[in-house]
Amino acid sequence: MLGLMQDWPLVCHKILDHAATYHGGREVVSRSIEGPLHRTNYAEVRVRALKLAKRLEMDGVKLGDRVATMAWNTWRHLESWYGILGLGAVYHTLNPRLFPEQIAWIMNDAEDSLLFVDLTFVKLIEAIAPKVPSLRRVIILTDDAHMPETSLPGAVSYETYLAEADDDFAWAEFDERTAAGMCYTSGTTGDPKGVVYSHRSNVLHAMTAVQPDMLNLSSHDRLMPVVPLFHANGWSTAFSCPMAGASMIMPGAGMDGESIYQMLTRERVTITAAVPTVWLMLLQRMEKEGGDLPDLERVVIGGAACPRAITRAFQDVYGVKVMHAWGMTEMSPLGTVCSIKPEYDDLEGDAKLDLLSKQGHPPFTVEMKVTDDENRELPWDGKTFGKLKVRGPAVSASYYKGRGADQFDAEGWFDTGDVAHMDAHGYMQITDRSKDVIKSGGEWISSIEIENLAVGHADVAEAAVIGVAHPKWSERPLLVVVVKEGRTPLKSDILGFLDGKIAKWWMPDDVVFVAEIPHTATGKIQKMSLREQLKDYVLPDG
Amino acid sequence: MLGLMQDWPLVCHKILDHAATYHGGREVVSRSIEGPLHRTNYAEVRVRALKLAKRLEMDGVKLGDRVATMAWNTWRHLESWYGILGLGAVYHTLNPRLFPEQIAWIMNDAEDSLLFVDLTFVKLIEAIAPKVPSLRRVIILTDDAHMPETSLPGAVSYETYLAEADDDFAWAEFDERTAAGMCYTSGTTGDPKGVVYSHRSNVLHAMTAVQPDMLNLSSHDRLMPVVPLFHANGWSTAFSCPMAGASMIMPGAGMDGESIYQMLTRERVTITAAVPTVWLMLLQRMEKEGGDLPDLERVVIGGAACPRAITRAFQDVYGVKVMHAWGMTEMSPLGTVCSIKPEYDDLEGDAKLDLLSKQGHPPFTVEMKVTDDENRELPWDGKTFGKLKVRGPAVSASYYKGRGADQFDAEGWFDTGDVAHMDAHGYMQITDRSKDVIKSGGEWISSIEIENLAVGHADVAEAAVIGVAHPKWSERPLLVVVVKEGRTPLKSDILGFLDGKIAKWWMPDDVVFVAEIPHTATGKIQKMSLREQLKDYVLPDG
Ligand SMILES: Nc1ncnc2c1ncn2[C@@H]1O[C@H](COP(=O)(O)OP(=O)(O)OP(=O)(O)O)[C@@H](O)[C@H]1O
Ligand SMILES: Nc1ncnc2c1ncn2[C@@H]1O[C@H](COP(=O)(O)OP(=O)(O)OP(=O)(O)O)[C@@H](O)[C@H]1O
Ligand SMILES: [Mg+2]
Ligand SMILES: [Mg+2]
Structure with a gap:
């Protein structure tokens, strides 16, 4: 009927x-x-x-x-x-x-x-x-x-x-x-x-x-x-x-x-x-x-x-x-x-800033889930991150001319290419792009979280974190920094600033100062190019 | 495509x-x-x-x-x-x-x-x-x-x-x-x-x-x-x-x-x-x-x-x-x-109440027009009233079992059965139901407007206006009133209260006091029954 x-x-x-x-x-x-x-x-x-x-x-x-x-x-x-x-x-x-x-x-x-x-x-x-x-x-x-x-x-x-x-x-x-x-x-x-x-x-x-x-x-x-x-x-x-x-x-x-x-x-x-x-x-x-x-x-x-x-x-x-x-x-x-x-509603100060630094919650018509590599749903605990997948009437079913077909699965979920976690109230936070994830000793490190903290340092104009090959951990984070005009921070200043704000094993192994970080046409950091640019860099203990 | x-x-x-x-x-x-x-x-x-x-x-x-x-x-x-x-x-x-x-x-x-x-x-x-x-x-x-x-x-x-x-x-x-x-x-x-x-x-x-x-x-x-x-x-x-x-x-x-x-x-x-x-x-x-x-x-x-x-x-x-x-x-x-x-935004006092007594403006997805009997669109001048017609994805295309088919036209407009005018900013005001409209000397009188004014009188509990046959004007308005407990207003009190608030020729020819006005199952005034109930009433000059 x-x-x-x-x-x-x-x-x-x-x-x-x-x-x-x-x-x-x-x-x-x-x-x-x-x-x-x-x-x-x-x-x-x-x-x-x-x-x-x-x-x-x-x-x-x-x-x-x-x-x-x-x-x-x-x-x-x-x-x-x-x-x-x-x-x-x-x-x-x-x-x-x-x-x-x-x-x-x-x-x-x-x-x-x-x-x-x-x-x-x-x-x-x-x-x-x-x-x-x-x-x-x-x-x-x-x-x-x-x-x-x-x-x-x-x-x-x-x-x-x-x-x-x-x-x-x-x-x-x-x-x-x-x-x-x-x-x-x-x-x-x-x-x-x-x-x-x-x-x-x-x-x-x-x-x-x-x-x-x-x-x-x-x-x-x-x-x-x-x-x-x-x-x-x-x-x-x-x-x-x-x-x-x-x-x-x-x-x-x-x-x-x-x-x-x-x-x-x-x-x-x-x-x-x-x-x-x-x-x-x-x-x-x-x-x-x-x-x-x-x-x-x-x-x-x-x-x-x-x-x-x-x-x-x-x-x-x-x-x-x-x-x-x-x-x-x-x-x-x-x-x-x-x-x-x-x-x-009752959050204040840093706790409120923590919340506002999340990407937020979806409206009706946007469905979300976070999965591991085997497409198993991960818990919404505000920390377990995985592949972010979405569904909805305003979400692509395919790309033009059928490109990128592997991003769409049989149940209609679109793999965003973002890595994220969800909390109990459905707030999503992006920790990385799948292609930019840093895997240290089998565990994932969120480059975005470190970057956002690093730009809070008074001398830092822009920051990017990329993974660099490491003999023992397979990959370790490297912090790439553009300093503000006229400032000359030490590596240790920057790392010291991060100390206590992130887990010990997330601490970048090194800091590299560069004149410029490459950007896409929409102003986003282009980590592919950055990795390419730093491909000869070797970690202090690498 | x-x-x-x-x-x-x-x-x-x-x-x-x-x-x-x-x-x-x-x-x-x-x-x-x-x-x-x-x-x-x-x-x-x-x-x-x-x-x-x-x-x-x-x-x-x-x-x-x-x-x-x-x-x-x-x-x-x-x-x-x-x-x-x-x-x-x-x-x-x-x-x-x-x-x-x-x-x-x-x-x-x-x-x-x-x-x-x-x-x-x-x-x-x-x-x-x-x-x-x-x-x-x-x-x-x-x-x-x-x-x-x-x-x-x-x-x-x-x-x-x-x-x-x-x-x-x-x-x-x-x-x-x-x-x-x-x-x-x-x-x-x-x-x-x-x-x-x-x-x-x-x-x-x-x-x-x-x-x-x-x-x-x-x-x-x-x-x-x-x-x-x-x-x-x-x-x-x-x-x-x-x-x-x-x-x-x-x-x-x-x-x-x-x-x-x-x-x-x-x-x-x-x-x-x-x-x-x-x-x-x-x-x-x-x-x-x-x-x-x-x-x-x-x-x-x-x-x-x-x-x-x-x-x-x-x-x-x-x-x-x-x-x-x-x-x-x-x-x-x-x-x-x-x-x-x-x-x-700047309206205050009575002007604001005037606005708030309108039924309002529609959201995106509701289309409206007001037409005369020949389906010609009427101007949005805040006074010219006619049949209110609507269209939209949440508007009926037909009734169950095809009843009332004459309320739907070929272009998809549904005749609401309401009589209304629109103002320049798209605010709609209902003046009547088509079936309750009073036609005096060829011109329409809004029963709803008179009713809403009448209930503003301190002694009036409820009011309804219906059309009654008139030898010269074909129909004239009659005001039917239920008074509040213990009050005994005169007809002239009530009519005097309306004086200056409506056009002279809208003034009801008479007031009838009744113990009760009939209602529908949703609590609306049932004018059909009221007209039936007062069918033997004759106007003072009728
Ligand atoms: N608030 C945000 N926080 C973090 N990342 C965001 C935010 N908003 C958007 N993004 C990133 O931008 C991406 C969407 O950007 P866009 O569609 O412009 O193309 P792109 O993903 O940058 O490029 P391409 O898909 O061609 O590689 C998201 O998948 C996400 O990685
Ligand atoms: N704010 C309002 N002001 C004036 N009239 C209203 C208002 N809201 C609803 N109405 C009236 O109620 C009507 C819709 O009511 P509803 O769908 O419950 O059935 P009904 O029209 O009373 O009954 P039926 O269509 O069976 O005769 C509208 O067409 C209009 O006449
Ligand atoms: Mg993308
Ligand atoms: Mg109706």
Whole structure:
């Protein structure tokens, strides 16, 4: 017996319809690529997205076609997403920080036919376009006044392109499982893999993201996604904000501490989201120049483990609540948020910081388990770590073209590649990546935990722990450190600082000072390269 | 091109799995039918629901079978729902306040095979059971110690029934569109019609209900559903609370002001929900006996228009936020909640009360429009009223057995039978039921607005406005009033009180004092009966 309820497909453009109807005047404020601030709202964004969908259709774009974007967070990029997906085509975000060869490889893999690109990246794309035969047209996200000279195929300014269509258009109709978007993983552990979101997964994901114990997004919020739309599905902000009727404050290309501070304060941002590196830059800027954050209520920090020093500064110095979050491109991306459940309401001081340094607990629709190598479930005791596996309607069932099939098992569990433990109340903490785990004498050591402690030392700018071959223990941890400008700590200072904070046998065997630690295009430490770089290093007793 | 995300069906029992895993210790506190308070939690509720599902399967219950419940809100009723739906059978809630013949008719219409019933209703069901041939077994929601003598077929105590199965059981697997529950409408405008919820609709509905601008449910909430589970799908609390990890405080049979006050305060309830009548009883009790509501943050009021006097008392006297909500059995049931959007943040005093007396705005997934008789959309100007039509994944596509087909149109819109206007920010206000609309000289008069004003008069206990035939205007409003004990207002007092508050031509032509106004089984004014009762009344100038 089936229910007798309506077949109302979960499609992304209905989110924008809702925003335009019930929160039509709510602002979308952007720092434009051309310079000035630009103000619009959901009602206008929807009209322009409809025009764009019509224009794309006139251009021969069809259901399932991949249309790429390489752009900062602005209203035009937002409109592009909805224009593309509202036609049943697939927005495919490109990360401009990848190597040009990687970008070309990804575009060819996805067979992108059109590309929306910011002025910033025109030169970059001019070098890539000739290597992407499927690319037949490039729309530059600007107006005619700012159009550059360019060799790009079919180049046209976004505003002119839009003006060639009216808004007398109805969103296309299709099954909710239709592909809506595409994003490749960051490539921290190897080559990026293509993830294909459906309309359904994006909608369900946004419906969980806005919930009170997750981002708690309401129509009173003004959210600034500093995380770019090209990182892990833009952390869903393009869907969760209009769904909740929250204003969006778009930082454009201004990703430095000063620009972010200006946008946060001038635009009275209440909630913002980015990777730890961004917040480090903001905090450094504020430490130097002063200032406060009177409107900002909460900051979502994810993409990499959030060092305690950041949490402490936001909380104690600026009165901002830190929400540590964990996600993956493959999870749309939100997996967990570290909001405080009643069981932990009474925590204070260090105990509270301990909790907030966990990655948090999942919303309804995300299932998790932690297993050993034989796929046996491990206890939720807050210390036994193993492979973290997940399931849910916004979790990948496979990668594009069937790559990485071994990460998916028969019961539908996806192996995240993260190593984690869970506590009795379902708080998850990542201790490592599977590929970065250090195995000393058969036991695992958490590199992330040591790194997070090490960056708490006043002289340390960045820290990474990698495993180095050891004759007796098979592997031992090595601490690699970038020191802050003008500081000259001794190895013993740093190790002494760790003493008592970690188990004796976790203590790194040595410290190596380097000028720079290699990063991925999303700003994460690239341990593969670091291990490669230090492959000739030999431990003191090795 | 389809997305490559997991096929993770939206089924109701996954909500309980989530609650048991991530909010397992969160309390479910009930005033038991036997008397004492009973405390359990989501982890235990889940184990018992699994046992129940297994026990039902042993009893031959199959996918799609209708299993009825006639019970107050207790942990056992909650377990019954999940035990039934977790097997793929259909919980069918019966309203014990209907006439026995209506109950028998409904049970036969649904072909209920089993029934879970509270001790309170054993006698009632004994009279009905012989008329329901499909009913083969009755489980009485108590333990052996409290089992009554009964002639009911296969009668067994719930605890004994449960004990006959272990919890080694996996939830059944089926499509998310499978029927999960069944509820008949209240029968205000005619015979009750069967609504069949799917797993998908219940899950999506709960995902919207918990959102910040809706009920804003979090793991810190302790929600008391005073609204019975047999009213309009229990207002979704059986799903939204475990989804959010909110505690449930179940009032059992204690629906009087004193019992409710005791539960609210002793169990530190933060949010509660019921029809206006319940809140009138509570407020009367508090006015008489004193007391305050220190933990209660918000009260959800729906099912009928909420008189301003109630809103004012909660807000000004007890510091509790009123959330006026509108819903229908056919909408799972939530349609709108009157939370305050930024546009209205600055309202105060009467202007704020005006806003809060609206039924509110819908969440994402509820589409609304207001049309005239020719299905032309009317402007959203806050005054032009017409037929309210809705669409969404948790809105009925049809009634059971195809009844009432004229309420559904080809584009999927469901005619709610309510008459309403919308304002520019999407706030909806109900002015009438289509069947109760008063048409004076071709123009519509809102009976609900006049009623809500009239009950603001100090001597008025209850008020209803109906249309009465008029030679010149075709229909004119008549105000029917029940006065408070010991009061003897004059007609002119009451009309004078309305003067200046409504348009001159809305002023009722007369006032009739009656001892009682007829109500439906859900406590709503039954205007059909009232018109019948006053059919011989003639207007002063009629
Ligand atoms: N709060 C966090 N704490 C620790 N690690 C995090 C956190 N959030 C995300 N991560 C890490 O980021 C990963 C997801 O990142 P993303 O999807 O951008 O690609 P990637 O895993 O870095 O790259 P690739 O999968 O191509 O190797 C997670 O699997 C996890 O390792
Ligand atoms: N906040 C509210 N203000 C005014 N009316 C409301 C409110 N909430 C619900 N209602 C009324 O209740 C109706 C839904 O009630 P329900 O589904 O219990 O059955 P019913 O409409 O009373 O009965 P039937 O459909 O069988 O005639 C709505 O259509 C509306 O008329
Ligand atoms: Mg990865
Ligand atoms: Mg009705």
